[in-house]
Amino acid sequence: MPRPDYYEVLGIPRTATQEEIKRAFRQLAREHHPDVNRDPEAAERFKLINEAYQVLGDAERRAQYDRRGANGGAFGPFGGTPFDDIFDMFFGQQRARERDPGPERGSDLRATLKITLEEAARGAEKRMTITREETCPACFGTGAEKGSAPEPCSACQGTGQVRFNRRTAFGQFAQITTCPQCHGAGRLVRRPCRDCRGNGRALVQREITVEVPAGVDDGTRLRLQGEGEAGARGGGRGDLYVDLSILPHPVFTREGRDLHCQIEISMAQAALGAEIDVPTLDGPATLTVPPGAQPGAALVLRGKGMPGMHGGHGDLVVHASVVIPADLTKEQVKLLAQFAKLRGEQIKPARKSLLEKMRAYLV
Numbered sequence: 542m543p544r545p546d547y548y549e550v551l552g553i554p555r556t557a558t559q560e561e562i563k564r565a566f567r568q569l570a571r572e573h574h575p576d577v578n579r580d581p582e583a584a585e586r587f588k589l590i591n592e593a594y595q596v597l598g599d600a601e602r603r604a605q606y607d608r609r610g611a612n613g614g615a616f617g618p619f620g621g622t623p624f625d626d627i628f629d630m631f632f633g634q635q636r637a638r639e640r641d642p643g644p645e646r647g648s649d650l651r652a653t654l655k656i657t658l659e660e661a662a663r664g665a666e667k668r669m670t671i672t673r674e675e676t677c678p679a680c681f682g683t684g685a686e687k688g689s690a691p692e693p694c695s696a697c698q699g700t701g702q703v704r705f706n707r708r709t710a711f712g713q714f715a716q717i718t719t720c721p722q723c724h725g726a727g728r729l730v731r732r733p734c735r736d737c738r739g740n741g742r743a744l745v746q747r748e749i750t751v752e753v754p755a756g757v758d759d760g761t762r763l764r765l766q767g768e769g770e771a772g773a774r775g776g777g778r779g780d781l782y783v784d785l786s787i788l789p790h791p792v793f794t795r796e797g798r799d800l801h802c803q804i805e806i807s808m809a810q811a812a813l814g815a816e817i818d819v820p821t822l823d824g825p826a827t828l829t830v831p832p833g834a835q836p837g838a839a840l841v842l843r844g845k846g847m848p849g850m851h852g853g854h855g856d857l858v859v860h861a862s863v864v865i866p867a868d869l870t871k872e873q874v875k876l877l878a879q880f881a882k883l884r885g886e887q888i889k890p891a892r893k894s895l896l897e898k899m900r901a902y903l904v
């Protein structure tokens with residue numbers, strides 16, 4: 542079931558400040574608290590209000606929520622646990638669970654990879670260097686200097702969380718928060734590892750291989766599972782998202798799956814038709830210019846465009862420009878004049894001597 546929009550639940554605009562969010566939540570919590578509001582739906586509604594506040598009331602989680610809305614969920618759903626805590630707090634159910642801080646998944650990384658149009662068409666195996674956090678090889682991720690080991694935190698007995706009783710408008714409740722001494726890790730490192738300064742992870746440069754499938758487009762995002770940053774306390778690695786950027790090609794431009802290029806044909810080829818060699822991504826191919834081709838004619842080579850990522854091929858569209866010769870020999874002038882005469886065209890071929898005179902005059 543899709544979750545309702547949390548901003549709508551709290552009745553606030555997306556631009557609301559954290560203070561406004563807090564105010565809206567307090568107001569709604571008072572109205573919908575099941576002790577006050579006997580409406581059978583109030584409990585459900587109250588739970589939803591809390592859930593919305595758990596996310597929007599926390600600036601970091603709110604930013605994550607906003608991003609997730611924008612890119613369609615590439616970062617996965619939130620864990621459900623924080624909601625349970627606040628619900629427990631409001632209902633005074635002292636079922637405080639002694640939770641282990643548990644494994645923490647590593648962060649996702651993002652990188653851009655430049656590829657050529659040929660690589661986009663055929664697919665490629667590319668090497669790229671990324672910098673990421675990996676488990677520190679000196680301490681195997683424990684954060685403790687060689688010869689020592691992390692000790693359980695005395696403040697939370699290794700659970701990473703502490704409980705205290707809190708008075709609210711609705712009565713006294715147990716609240717659970719992250720242990721301030723170990724920051725939720727549940728253990729303390731007395732002698733931190735010198736290589737990673739105790740955080741158990743170290744920045745490492747890695748060369749990785751990216752399999753670029755055939756048919757990718759500029760901006761295609763590839764997901765390399767488990768190539769992100771190392772997790773903590775045995776958590777899995779994050780993912781690496783690679784955004785592809787296709788370099789400009791000297792011959793072809795791309796429109797979707799179609800490729801476009803320009804060629805020059807002569808006056809005679811345009812008029813009489815011709816078979817000419819044109820470049821394609823697979824090497825030269827023969828293009829038939831039909832008789833009477835006009836300047837700017839778009840001639841199509843079917844299936845010579847880009848492959849689609851899910852099969853099929855685009856076309857190659859060849860734009861022909863007709864070149865008017867500017868270096869005619871005496872004989873060619875004579876023949877062309879004769880041709881014009883036959884067509885009944887009015888011309889006055891300039892004689893070479895006259896042209897030369899004009900040039901001298903113009904310089």
Ligand SMILES: [Zn+2]
Pocket residue numbers: 677678679680681682683684685734735736737738739740741742
């Ligand atoms: Zn270390």
Ligand SMILES: [Zn+2]
Pocket residue numbers: 694695696697698699700701702720721722723724725726727728
């Ligand atoms: Zn602790």
